[in-house]
Amino acid sequence: MHASVPTDLPALLAAMPKAELHIHIEGSLEPELMFQLARRNGVTLPYASVEDLRKAYAFSNLQSFLDIYYAGASVLLHEQDFHDMAWAYLQRARHDNVLRAEIFFDPQTHTARGVSMETVMGGLHRACTDAKNLGVDAELILCFLRHLSEQEAFETLEAALPLRDRFIGVGLDSSEVGHPPEKFARVFARCRELGLHLVAHAGEEGPPEYVWSALDVLKVERIDHGVQSARDPALMQRLAQDRIPLTVCPLSNLKLRVFPDLAQHNLRALLDAGLVATVNSDDPAYFGGYINANFLQTFAATGLDVRHAYQLARNSFEGSFAQASAKRRYIERLDVEFNAA
Numbered sequence: 001m002h003a004s005v006p007t008d009l010p011a012l013l014a015a016m017p018k019a020e021l022h023i024h025i026e027g028s029l030e031p032e033l034m035f036q037l038a039r040r041n042g043v044t045l046p047y048a049s050v051e052d053l054r055k056a057y058a059f060s061n062l063q064s065f066l067d068i069y070y071a072g073a074s075v076l077l078h079e080q081d082f083h084d085m086a087w088a089y090l091q092r093a094r095h096d097n098v099l100r101a102e103i104f105f106d107p108q109t110h111t112a113r114g115v116s117m118e119t120v121m122g123g124l125h126r127a128c129t130d131a132k133n134l135g136v137d138a139e140l141i142l143c144f145l146r147h148l149s150e151q152e153a154f155e156t157l158e159a160a161l162p163l164r165d166r167f168i169g170v171g172l173d174s175s176e177v178g179h180p181p182e183k184f185a186r187v188f189a190r191c192r193e194l195g196l197h198l199v200a201h202a203g204e205e206g207p208p209e210y211v212w213s214a215l216d217v218l219k220v221e222r223i224d225h226g227v228q229s230a231r232d233p234a235l236m237q238r239l240a241q242d243r244i245p246l247t248v249c250p251l252s253n254l255k256l257r258v259f260p261d262l263a264q265h266n267l268r269a270l271l272d273a274g275l276v277a278t279v280n281s282d283d284p285a286y287f288g289g290y291i292n293a294n295f296l297q298t299f300a301a302t303g304l305d306v307r308h309a310y311q312l313a314r315n316s317f318e319g320s321f322a323q324a325s326a327k328r329r330y331i332e333r334l335d336v337e338f339n340a341a
């Protein structure tokens with residue numbers, strides 16, 4: 001890379017090709033679309049208006065967010081609803097120059113309401129296929145809700161297996177503290193046998209021990225969040241040595257008070273320690289911004305520079321589950337962007 005200066009860093013951050021590896025599709029449901037789907041489906045929301053709903057987005061921790069998140073998902077009933085939600089996200093991803101998106105979805109949030117796995121995955125997968133026309137490669141990762149039992153995770157996997165060609169891996173999300181990764185040891189072992197990619201949320205609010213057990217018990221290939229790893233030097237060394245990507249979500253961390261302000265976010269420390277850290281949006285409709293907003297606000301607050309920008313974008317491609325040939329193609333495009341800057 002030729003980091004020629006001066007560079008218009010915000011413009012470069014917006015324009016650079018990138019991958020998004022940590023986005024919950026249900027967390028991309030904007031209040032406007034939520035109300036539109038509620039009307040279409042005759043669902044009554046416990047909020048009078050879009051503004052009323054937005055006001056409720058003053059979260060104090062992960063749980064206060066999850067309560068609203070699950071209420072919002074209640075408007076999703078039909079295949080078309082899931083398609084429309086994913087399509088709205090994919091258009092925003094295109095706008096933010098995302099070349100590859102690996103999208104989480106929470107089937108249990110829907111199957112518990114009587115919506116079938118086929119309905120959920122049918123709509124999401126159709127949107128991912130259509131995204132080729134936008135120039136976005138999109139794949140799905142099925143997440144188990146960790147506040148539910150491992151038995152329920154097994155049942156979810158069973159229901160999803162007839163649609164095995166529609167998702168590339170599994171993850172673990174929802175309320176972290178009190179639900180350590182090892183609770184799901186057997187279902188992850190089964191997914192590993194099936195050749196699925198494995199990721200898990202760990203070290204967002206939970207302790208470094210959860211990151212260790214995600215690695216050693218679940219044998220995940222990526223850690224979602226993982227920012228608490230910085231409290232454990234041996235863990236930092238392990239993550240750097242094994243080049244385990246961390247899918248960091250700065251605006252989510254800010255909203256859920258994992259860090260008191262963005263200036264104190266530890267993204268720079270993670271990069272300085274040689275970790276394969278990436279920037280992602282998590283639940284952008286709720287946390288105040290999509291992936292480019294995460295880049296722009298974090299760089300403005302922490303003083304990260306053009307070299308960090310390149311490294312983060314490159315990490316996102318290297319940390320993705322794309323095929324080697326696709327990764328090379330993405331990184332070539334990244335290099336072109338930086339050489340031109």
Ligand SMILES: [Zn+2]
Pocket residue numbers: 022024173201224282283
């Ligand atoms: Zn997440």
